[in-house]
Amino acid sequence: MAEDIVKVEGLKAYYQMNYFGVSREVRxxxxxxxxxxKGEVYGIAGESSSGKTSFIKVLAAAIRxxxxxxxxxxKFDFKNGPIDVATATPKQIEAVRWKHLSYIMQGSMSVxxxxxxxxxxxxxFAARPMGLTGKAFEDRVIAHLARLKLPPEVLKAYPHELxxxxxxxxxxxxxxxxxxxxxxADEPTTALDVVVQKEVLSLIRDIQKEMNAAxxxxxxxxxxxxxxxxxxxxxxxxxxxxxxxTRDMFFAPKHPYTAHLVASxxxxxxxxxxxxxxxxxxxxxxxxxxxxxxxxxPLAVDKCRQEVPPLEQVGPDxxxxxxxxxxxxxxxxxxxxSGVMA
Amino acid sequence: MTTxxxxxxxxxxxxxxxxxxxxTVDAVMDANFSLSAENPEIFTxxxxxxxxxxxxxxxxxxxxxxxxxxxxxxxxxxxxxGGRAEKLAFMSQVQxxxxxxxxxxxxxxxxxxxxxxxxxxxxxxxxxAAIDRAMDEAxxxxxxxxxxxxxxxxxxxxxGQLQRCAIxxxxxxxxxxxxxxxxxSMVDASLRMSIVNLLKSLRDDLKVSVIYxxxxxxxxxxxSNRLIIMQRGRIVEMGDARTVLDNPQHPYSKLLKASxxxxxxxxxxxxxxxxxxxxxxxxxVGQAGELVAKPDGREVRVYG
Amino acid sequence: xxxxxxxxxxxxxxxxxxxxLVGIMVIFASLSFFSPVDPSMIYMxxxxxxxxxxxxxxxxxxxxxxxxxLSAAFKNSLIxxxxxxxxxxxxxxxVGLAAGYLGGWVDRVLMFINDIFVAVPIFPILVLFYFVLRxxxxxxxxxxxLACFGWPFDARLIRSVALGLKHREFTRHAVFxxxxxxxxxxxxxxxxxxxxxxxxxxxxxxxxxxxEVTLAVLGFTNINNPTIGTVLYWANSHSAMVVGVxxxxxxxxxxxxxxxxxxxxxxxxxxxxxxxxxxxxRMGA
Numbered sequence: 001m002a003e004d005i006v007k008v009e010g011l012k013a014y015y016q017m018n019y020f021g022v023s024r025e026v027r028x029x030x031x032x033x034x035x036x037x038k039g040e041v042y043g044i045a046g047e048s049s050s051g052k053t054s055f056i057k058v059l060a061a062a063i064r065x066x067x068x069x070x071x072x073x074x075k076f077d078f079k080n081g082p083i084d085v086a087t088a089t090p091k092q093i094e095a096v097r098w099k100h101l102s103y104i105m106q107g108s109m110s111v112x113x114x115x116x117x118x119x120x121x122x123x124x125f126a127a128r129p130m131g132l133t134g135k136a137f138e139d140r141v142i143a144h145l146a147r148l149k150l151p152p153e154v155l156k157a158y159p160h161e162l163x164x165x166x167x168x169x170x171x172x173x174x175x176x177x178x179x180x181x182x183x184x185a186d187e188p189t190t191a192l193d194v195v196v197q198k199e200v201l202s203l204i205r206d207i208q209k210e211m212n213a214a215x216x217x218x219x220x221x222x223x224x225x226x227x228x229x230x231x232x233x234x235x236x237x238x239x240x241x242x243x244x245x246t247r248d249m250f251f252a253p254k255h256p257y258t259a260h261l262v263a264s265x266x267x268x269x270x271x272x273x274x275x276x277x278x279x280x281x282x283x284x285x286x287x288x289x290x291x292x293x294x295x296x297x298p299l300a301v302d303k304c305r306q307e308v309p310p311l312e313q314v315g316p317d318x319x320x321x322x323x324x325x326x327x328x329x330x331x332x333x334x335x336x337x338s339g340v341m342a
Numbered sequence: 343m344t345t346x347x348x349x350x351x352x353x354x355x356x357x358x359x360x361x362x363x364x365x366t367v368d369a370v371m372d373a374n375f376s377l378s379a380e381n382p383e384i385f386t387x388x389x390x391x392x393x394x395x396x397x398x399x400x401x402x403x404x405x406x407x408x409x410x411x412x413x414x415x416x417x418x419x420x421x422x423x424g425g426r427a428e429k430l431a432f433m434s435q436v437q438x439x440x441x442x443x444x445x446x447x448x449x450x451x452x453x454x455x456x457x458x459x460x461x462x463x464x465x466x467x468x469x470x471a472a473i474d475r476a477m478d479e480a481x482x483x484x485x486x487x488x489x490x491x492x493x494x495x496x497x498x499x500x501x502g503q504l505q506r507c508a509i510x511x512x513x514x515x516x517x518x519x520x521x522x523x524x525x526x527s528m529v530d531a532s533l534r535m536s537i538v539n540l541l542k543s544l545r546d547d548l549k550v551s552v553i554y555x556x557x558x559x560x561x562x563x564x565x566s567n568r569l570i571i572m573q574r575g576r577i578v579e580m581g582d583a584r585t586v587l588d589n590p591q592h593p594y595s596k597l598l599k600a601s602x603x604x605x606x607x608x609x610x611x612x613x614x615x616x617x618x619x620x621x622x623x624x625x626x627v628g629q630a631g632e633l634v635a636k637p638d639g640r641e642v643r644v645y646g
Numbered sequence: 647x648x649x650x651x652x653x654x655x656x657x658x659x660x661x662x663x664x665x666x667l668v669g670i671m672v673i674f675a676s677l678s679f680f681s682p683v684d685p686s687m688i689y690m691x692x693x694x695x696x697x698x699x700x701x702x703x704x705x706x707x708x709x710x711x712x713x714x715x716l717s718a719a720f721k722n723s724l725i726x727x728x729x730x731x732x733x734x735x736x737x738x739x740x741v742g743l744a745a746g747y748l749g750g751w752v753d754r755v756l757m758f759i760n761d762i763f764v765a766v767p768i769f770p771i772l773v774l775f776y777f778v779l780r781x782x783x784x785x786x787x788x789x790x791x792l793a794c795f796g797w798p799f800d801a802r803l804i805r806s807v808a809l810g811l812k813h814r815e816f817t818r819h820a821v822f823x824x825x826x827x828x829x830x831x832x833x834x835x836x837x838x839x840x841x842x843x844x845x846x847x848x849x850x851x852x853x854x855x856x857x858e859v860t861l862a863v864l865g866f867t868n869i870n871n872p873t874i875g876t877v878l879y880w881a882n883s884h885s886a887m888v889v890g891v892x893x894x895x896x897x898x899x900x901x902x903x904x905x906x907x908x909x910x911x912x913x914x915x916x917x918x919x920x921x922x923x924x925x926x927x928r929m930g931a
Contacts, residue, residue, distance in 0.1 A: 047530035048501070164391075193390035194557060194601040195620065201603075202613035220531050226608035250608035257532070264535040265605055266564035268587050274564065276536035280500035296532075405818075430824060438822055445815040450837050456823045463824025511823060 004035040004077065005182050005214040006059070011072035011086070013058050016065075026284045028054035028067070030238035033311065038181070039212045041205070043229030043246070045261070047220060047281050051238035053186075056218055060103050060184050061085035061093045076101065078181055099129035102175040103184040104204070106191065111171050112159040118170055119155035126177045144177045147210070148203060165196035169203060176207055183208070183215045190219065201228055222261050226250055231317065234258050237282045237292035240311060244318035254320040254328050256297050262330070291323065299324045344416075346379040346518060346551060347402065351411035354397050370394040370401070371575045372411075374633075379416070379518065382549045384541065386562040386583060388598070389572035395555050398572075399523050402553065403438055404429070415519075434464045437512035439522040443504035443529065447496040453504070454492055457481075457511045464515035480510040483548065484540055502533030509540065513548070520544070523555045538565055559602050563587045571595045574627050581640025591642045593622040654915065661915035667908025671901065675721040683711060685718035685872045694891055704893040707884040716898060719872040720905070723855055726785050726873065730854035731847045733793035738801040739843060743831045745801070746808025747817075757805070763798040771795075772857070776866040783868060788861075792854045800846045804839045811835050848913035852906060874902060 013029040028051040036042045046052035054067060063069055069086040076083050078100040083092055105111050112121055122141050127133060132140060142152045148169050159167055168188060175183055185204060189197040205228055208215050217228055225232050226246060233243035234257060242255035253259040260277050279296035282288055291309050294300040303323050311321045322328065354370040371394075377385055389395040400406040401413055404420045413420040415436060440446040447453055454477065461476040462468060478488040484506040496504060505525060512520055522541065526534045542565045544550045556562055562569055566583040571594065579592040590596045597619050631645035654661045683690050689709035697704040703712035745756040775791055776783055811817060811834075820830050855874065861867050862875025869876050877898050881887075886894040 045531075047532055194559075195390065195597060195615070198601045198603065198613060198615050202615075205613055221603075222531065223603035223605050226605040227603050227613055246608050247610075250605055261531055262605070264531065266535075266538070266560040267605070268560055268563045268599065268602060271564055271584075274535045274539070276539050277532045278536070280503060280533070281530065433822055433824065438818070440815045440819060442815060446819045448816040448820070448834050451834070456819060459820070459823040459825050459829075508819070511819075 003038050005038045006036045006077070007073075007075045008032055008034050008059075009073050009075075011055075011058065011074060012070045013054055013063070013067055014070050015054070015067055024285055027051075027238050027287065028284055029058065030284075030287075031072075032235070032238075032240050033072075034233060034240055034243060036182075036214050036216060038214055039208075040230045041208060041215045041217055041228055043225035043232040044216060044218045044235060045220060045222060045225055045232060046235035049281060049284065050235050051284065052218055052235045055235065056184055056186060056216065058086065059216060061088065061097065061101065076182065097129075098125060098180065099178045100180050101182045101184075102178065102180040103186065104172055104175045104188045106187040111174070112167065114159055116158075117155065118157055118159065118162075122155065122174060122177065125174055129178050141173075141177060145173055147207065148173050164192055165199060168192060168196075168200050172200070172204060172207065176211065176213070179211050179213070181213055183213050185215055185217045187219050188217075189224065190221070197224075204228070222250075222265055234261070237287055238284055239292060239321065241293065241322070242318075242320040243311075244315065244320075248315065248318050252315075252330055254314050254318065254325040255293075255322045256299050256324075256328055257293050259328055259330060291321070299327055344379045345414070346377045346416060347553075348376040348414040348417075349373055349398075349402070349411075350414065352398070352401060352408045352413060353410040354394070354401060354406065355409045368575050369397040370408075373398055373570075373577055375570060375577075375580065377519070377551055377553075382518075382545050382551045383567035384545050384552045384554050384565050386554045386556060386566035386569035387572060388556060388559065388562055388569055390557055390598075392574065393572040394575040395572055396523060399438075399521050399553065399555050403436060403521055404432060430463065434515040435517050436519045436521065437515065437517045439505070439509055439512055439520055439525045441524040441528060443501050443508055444496060446508050447504060449496050451495075453494050453496060453499070453507050454488075457491075457507070457514065460511050460514045476514055477510075480513045481507070483513055483544075484510045485536075486510065500533060501529045502536055505529055505537050506540065509537075509544075513544075513550070518549075518551060520550055520552045521555070522552055524557070525554075526561065527556075527558070541565060559587060559598060571598065573623070576631075576643065577633065577641075578626075578643045579640065580633070581636075581638070585638055586640055591636070591640070593619065593626060597623040658915045660911045664908045664911025664913075664915060667904050668912055669908075671720060671724070671905045671908060674717055674901070675724055678714065678717040678721045681714045681718060683714050685710070685715050686870050694889075697893055697897075703897050704891075706880065706894050707886065707889070707891060708880060712894065712897060715872055716877065716901060719874050719877045719898070720901065722785060722872060723858065723874040724905070726789055726858060727851035727855045729786070729789040730792045730796055731850040733789065734796035734800070734850055735843055735847055737793065738797035738804055738846075739836070739839065741797065742801040742804025743808050743835055743839065746805040747812050747827070747831055747835065749809075749812070753805075757802075760798045760801055763795060766795070768792075768795045768857075769860075772861060773866055776861070781868060785868075785871060785873070788858065788867065789854070792857060796850050796854060800842070800850070803842055803846070807839050807842065808835055811838055845913050848909050851909060874898060 011029055011032045015026040015028055017024050032055060044052055044056070057063060057067060058069060058074055072086065073084050074086045076085060078096055080100065083096055085093060112118065127137055130137065130140065141155065145152060145154065150166070150169055150173065154162065154166065154170060162170065188204065189200050192200060201224065204215070219225065229246050231243060232246050232249045234241050234255065236257055242249070242253065242258045249258060250262050253262060260275065264274050264276065266274055277296055282292055288295055290306045291304040294304040297304065301324065309321045309323045311319045314320050314325055352370060352373045353368065356367045356369055358365045358367060377383065387395045387398060397406065401408050402420065404422055407422045415432065420432065447456065457477045457480065458473055461473040465472065465476055467473060474488060481487050481491060486503065486506055491507060526537050529537055538561050541552055541554065545552060554562070554566060563583060568581065569583045569586060570577045570580040571592070572578065573594045579586055579590060579595045586595065587599065590599050600615060600619060626645060629645050631643045633641040634644050635641050655665065678685070691701065691705045691709050691711050693705055693707050693709045695701050695705040701711055701713065703716060705711055706715070741756050741760065745753045772791065779787065817830060817834060820834050858867065858873060859875035859878060862869065862873060862879050863882060865879060867875065869879055881894040886892070
């Protein structure tokens with residue numbers, strides 16, 4: 001089994017705010033323990049305000065007030081030595097950022113400075129971590145862009161001159177040019193059209209394989225996870241509720257929330273009435289007692305309302321936090337007709 | 343059979359740029375379709391960004407005038423100009439549902455404000471009890487009640503609930519037609535199906551026609567009766583939703599279908615798209631061609 | 647509203663300081679209503695007396711008690727500044743919101759007028775008005791003239807915000823909810839431009855009082871009407887610093903600084919409360 005690139009243990013990160021003497025605490029990340037292995041794609045799924053954004057902020061070592069790590073550790077094992085980003089100093093983080101730990105962000109327009117040529121942006125981001133200048137640096141960048149099927153001319157272009165798909169490829173290039181060991185991809189394809197989305201996803205997948213980097217891929221879209229991730233972790237209300245190999249998560253989920261997410265995806269060729277989940281995701285400033293999913297859970301019993309279920313091992317690599325995981329039935333059949341593919 | 347909405351040879355051309363380098367962009371070219379008043383249906387417009395689907399929707403809502411052709415609603419021309427009374431009369435018949443429920447409600451104002459204004463204006467009453475009744479009835483139709491909504495601000499509700507409120511508001515004047523522009527793309531995954539199912543029940547139970555605009559082929563297949571697929575302003579394929587999506591014939595429709603991420607082989611990491619397919623679809627951009635009816639009822643654009 | 651006020655005082659130090667400073671100045675200015683002497687009369691007291699228990703702020707070379715003189719001057723100047731700010735805010739909000747939201751030819755016409763007002767040099771025009779009106783040029787007339795010139799920059803600012811708001815979905819939602827244009831502008835858009843209105847209100851007061859001071863020091867206003875400007879005019883014409891009547895200059899300057907600082911702090915802290923984004927954050931959205 002591959003080694004771990006990052007070990008997250010009992011991570012709790014809260015937003016602590018104080019406005020006009022009213023202090024409130026939002027428990028965005030409330031006790032997450034997980035690991036990401038070297039060279040794998042780990043998919044993180046969760047709804048808005050589930051805490052997934054805060055969690056990856058901590059992973060990306062971008063912890064800024066009001067977000068605060070209250071407990072736990074995030075230990076990376078990089079080639080240049082281990083680092084715990086929950087407690088590291090800004091200087092230590094600076095040393096690993098971009099070279100070992102980089103990220104692909106959602107809006108390519110916000111990463112790329114609209115008034116600088118792409119080449120300049122590459123220089124700004126990557127020249128220092130790579131320790132190269134001038135021609136040597138440019139050659140490396142051009143070689144890297146070629147891998148992403150981008151012509152060297154893009155270096156002379158301004159961001160607005162490129163199409164959305166090209167821009168997203170440029171940001172991927174920017175994130176991967178230093179050959180980092182760990183990449184966080186935060187909804188990198190959400191704003192893209194379906195045709196381009198597929199292209200960009202396969203690109204991320206290819207370059208990840210080639211560099212043998214670990215990727216944490218965050219998106220709320222389960223069908224993206226199905227095609228990109230090796231393992232998927234589901235975050236609900238600040239906690240990891242289930243994690244497992246992608247195939248198992250889709251065809252043998254052991255948490256009712258996962259089962260629902262998978263079942264609610266409509267498919268071409270199948271018009272069966274899809275179930276809808278009622279209720280709303282809990283307020284993280286005042287989460288429900290016990291299992292946080294119980295108010296919306298069809299399987300909830302009294303125990304769920306009082307006791308927090310632990311994350312238990314239920315299969316190889318498969319963990320779930322549900323008291324009744326044995327009763328969770330997949331709502332879709334693995335051998336369901338998939339329609340006539342063209 | 344009477345027509346509810348008739349879109350006739352509609353084109354929209356935008357002029358961009360200033361004095362120098364004037365450029366025209368054809369957002370919509372020769373769109374033709376009609377909805378019948380007797381059979382409420384969900385009519386889907388599928389397209390990617392830049393396909394002209396949103397421009398088409400804006401023209402149907404009377405927010406934009408077609409450059410050519412005309413749009414008739416119950417035999418009357420839809421126009422951006424015209425008196426306020428005329429506009430209000432039109433709005434009571436055609437109502438929109440917006441893409442982002444968090445954006446559709448002013449974050450500084452209470453949600454009920456929009457419902458109340460709609461009831462007051464379109465039911466032409468200022469009787470408080472009557473307005474409340476209309477609001478509650480509309481909210482009941484979407485599975486909420488006035489009690490849950492009254493006094494709440496948008497941030498106190500989930501995206502799904504807000505979108506329901508927005509649909510409830512649109513339903514107050516009992517319009518025969520709703521225009522829903524990507525109504526679920528900003529709603530959380532676990533709440534998405536409840537909105538899609540709601541649209542379905544509007545058609546089946548309340549006999550409301552819905553023009554559903556989306557880029558998502560799967561939900562389109564799930565709820566729509568008929569659909570059109572648009573590529574760069576042109577309708578390339580049109581017909582019964584199941585017929586078209588089960589077996590698309592236009593190269594662009596085929597590409598779209600092939601690009602839908604399937605969960606059938608989750609975990610296998612199959613992602614490659616056939617480059618020949620991308621090229622075949624791309625080559626057709628800018629070619630006029632013409633829509634030809636096929637024996638199975640659909641129309642497909644053919645070239646040369 | 648009262649709770650908001652209480653919270654602001656308790657938790658916002660800028661607001662508290664600003665409130666205290668402005669409060670002092672407002673009380674000081676309103677004392678003039680109880681003034682035992684008519685501030686326009688001269689030689690009512692012994693001239694050139696330094697500050698003392700009898701004459702708190704001393705007396706000037708024209709035989710006026712500076713305490714009552716300044717009290718009246720601040721009353722007049724503050725009223726003047728507020729009048730200009732309120733009037734010009736009304737114009738800039740109306741023009742800015744209407745131009746931004748309605749667009750088209752309305753926008754073009756309004757912005758054409760706007761640009762004329764930006765381009766016209768205001769100072770010569772004010773002097774011209776003075777020469778035409780002479781002693782008919784009272785504070786209120788001048789406030790009206792300044793208000794007519796004080797709006798165009800802010801109207802452009804408001805227009806740019808309104809342009810952004812026009813394309814937000816909630817604006818279209820409001821239209822389809824049957825709200826009238828007036829309702830959309832006043833109830834949906836106005837809250838978003840209030841921060842600009844508040845901070846420019848402050849700037850505008852500063853600008854108009856400064857304008858008045860400039861004109862007065864040069865003698866282009868009714869110099870018998872006590873204002874901050876005319877107090878300085880008389881001090882200057884009696885060479886107050888040269889002959890050693892320093893309190894005639896120093897005390898008004900200290901009071902002006904206090905007023906402006908207080909107004910500035912209030913504007914900044916109110917801004918933080920009114921700014922929709924920070925308010926949203928507070929609501930925990």
